[in-house]
Amino acid sequence: MHHAGAGDMTTSTSGLASTMQANLLVLPSRYANDFRDLCLRNPVPCPLLEVLPVKHYNSRLASHSDIDVRSDIPAYNVYENGRLRETVTDVKKEWTDDHVGFLIGCSYSFETALKNNGLAPRSMTQNIAVPMFETNIPLNPAGVFTGGFYVVSMRSYKRKDISKVREITRAFQKQHGEPIAWGWDGAERIGVKDKVHKGESDFGDSLLVPEDEEPVFWGCGVTPQVAVKNSNIEGVVLSHKPG
Amino acid sequence: MHHAGAGDMTTSTSGLASTMQANLLVLPSRYANDFRDLCLRNPVPCPLLEVLPVKHYNSRLASHSDIDVRSDIPAYNVYENGRLRETVTDVKKEWTDDHVGFLIGCSYSFETALKNNGLAPRSMTQNIAVPMFETNIPLNPAGVFTGGFYVVSMRSYKRKDISKVREITRAFQKQHGEPIAWGWDGAERIGVKDKVHKGESDFGDSLLVPEDEEPVFWGCGVTPQVAVKNSNIEGVVLSHKPG
Numbered sequence: 001m002h003h004a005g006a007g008d009m010t011t012s013t014s015g016l017a018s019t020m021q022a023n024l025l026v027l028p029s030r031y032a033n034d035f036r037d038l039c040l041r042n043p044v045p046c047p048l049l050e051v052l053p054v055k056h057y058n059s060r061l062a063s064h065s066d067i068d069v070r071s072d073i074p075a076y077n078v079y080e081n082g083r084l085r086e087t088v089t090d091v092k093k094e095w096t097d098d099h100v101g102f103l104i105g106c107s108y109s110f111e112t113a114l115k116n117n118g119l120a121p122r123s124m125t126q127n128i129a130v131p132m133f134e135t136n137i138p139l140n141p142a143g144v145f146t147g148g149f150y151v152v153s154m155r156s157y158k159r160k161d162i163s164k165v166r167e168i169t170r171a172f173q174k175q176h177g178e179p180i181a182w183g184w185d186g187a188e189r190i191g192v193k194d195k196v197h198k199g200e201s202d203f204g205d206s207l208l209v210p211e212d213e214e215p216v217f218w219g220c221g222v223t224p225q226v227a228v229k230n231s232n233i234e235g236v237v238l239s240h241k242p243g
Numbered sequence: 244m245h246h247a248g249a250g251d252m253t254t255s256t257s258g259l260a261s262t263m264q265a266n267l268l269v270l271p272s273r274y275a276n277d278f279r280d281l282c283l284r285n286p287v288p289c290p291l292l293e294v295l296p297v298k299h300y301n302s303r304l305a306s307h308s309d310i311d312v313r314s315d316i317p318a319y320n321v322y323e324n325g326r327l328r329e330t331v332t333d334v335k336k337e338w339t340d341d342h343v344g345f346l347i348g349c350s351y352s353f354e355t356a357l358k359n360n361g362l363a364p365r366s367m368t369q370n371i372a373v374p375m376f377e378t379n380i381p382l383n384p385a386g387v388f389t390g391g392f393y394v395v396s397m398r399s400y401k402r403k404d405i406s407k408v409r410e411i412t413r414a415f416q417k418q419h420g421e422p423i424a425w426g427w428d429g430a431e432r433i434g435v436k437d438k439v440h441k442g443e444s445d446f447g448d449s450l451l452v453p454e455d456e457e458p459v460f461w462g463c464g465v466t467p468q469v470a471v472k473n474s475n476i477e478g479v480v481l482s483h484k485p486g
Binding site for chain 2: 037040041043044137138140141142143170173177178179180181189190219
């Protein structure tokens with residue numbers, strides 16, 4: 001839910017974010033089936049880890065049985081009718097008996113594996129949020145969720161390392177898996193080349209790609225949040241605060 | 244594997260095509276993991292129904308235990324090093340002990356449901372192959388399968404019927420599910436508007452969209468075949484003959 005940084009997955013002793021690294025999205029129950037379909041039809045940007053039924057606030061994926069996802073995440077965004085209403089540190093009041101929670105895989109999960117192979121991404125070593133971009137790749141629609149495009153996270157590598165990077169992250173199938181595009185031609189194909197080249201980003205921090213490296217793009221768990229925001233659904237939607 | 248036509252799913256008494264309606268693709272075993280990943284990462288155009296391990300030629304999805312997928316399909320394409328070598332009615336010789344088979348869902352499965360709701364597509368009632376188009380939507384790459392775009396099948400409906408059509412086909416999750424695009428703006432977004440407008444098609448038969456109707460597009464099981472063909476993999480690849 002935040003950039004836990006090197007080693008946190010194993011050394012941290014408390015908290016949901018650092019122990020399971022997932023994206024949280026909470027919706028009124030009438031949208032739950034459509035949202036589940038959206039995830040199942042778009043598993044690369046929206047890998048569904050777990051559904052929390054109404055009145056369930058503990059994830060089976062968490063390291064502690066006393067985790068309460070309504071308060072154990074650093075910060076939450078509260079949306080009402082598609083607009084950000086506020087950012088809070090506890091959503092026990094907003095998470096009603098009609099809300100269903102979804103946990104979505106997160107690419108930070110594979111960064112430790114990259115680091116262990118001498119391929120730590122710069123965003124990780126500098127402890128900043130990975131740069132994220134909205135692409136031109138449309139999501140497969142599902143019910144009310146008819147809009148939306150893939151959001152990708154970007155890390156840069158030397159051209160010779162890209163096949164190794166692809167191979168390492170391929171195994172993390174529930175955490176976006178291998179990249180969806182790489183190289184400057186890949187950046188152009190998914191519609192983000194100019195922004196990447198200028199060191200801009202749509203979400204997260206910004207990073208210039210060094211001259212001897214090329215951008216590599218993975219599906220990103222911010223995708224479902226943007227899709228939900230764009231779908232004009234009614235009522236209160238909750239999410240972890242990205243970044 | 245072919246357009247079985249109205250009622251065949253229930254009235255036919257023999258044959259793989261009419262009883263299970265699936266797309267077949269057979270690859271050298273060294274590509275099997277990458278191809279499985281390609282399907283799992285692109286479940287809408289490539290819904291994986293079953294993997295047939297080496298030396299397995301009977302599908303658990305078939306209605307008869309004596310079905311042999313090497314000979315019970317009307318016709319097969321044999322590719323060698325990415326090029327069509329021949330079309331045959333039996334592949335017992337070509338399907339070696341090193342080949343793995345994949346069965347992919349087929350949109351013909353939901354046409355009976357559409358018909359039962361008074362929404363039979365014209366390709367079905369005219370007993371012609373549904374028009375298919377290669378779009379501009381890139382597949383999520385997987386291992387050696389780094390190229391390829393969604394192929395879609397097209398059926399046309401009155402605008403007022405599209406939400407019903409979406410709803411009916413949504414349930415067929417392993418047969419491409421609900422449409423990925425609809426309307427002329429949808430056709431434009433996925434890069435096929437001109438061809439659809441002219442009544443052309445990339446695969447299958449051609450059909451002009453009547454003036455009071457709009458095109459509706461579903462993921463299509465020809466997608467993985469095109470992806471494999473574009474990936475320059477070596478050796479002998481087998482598939483059912485589409486259409």
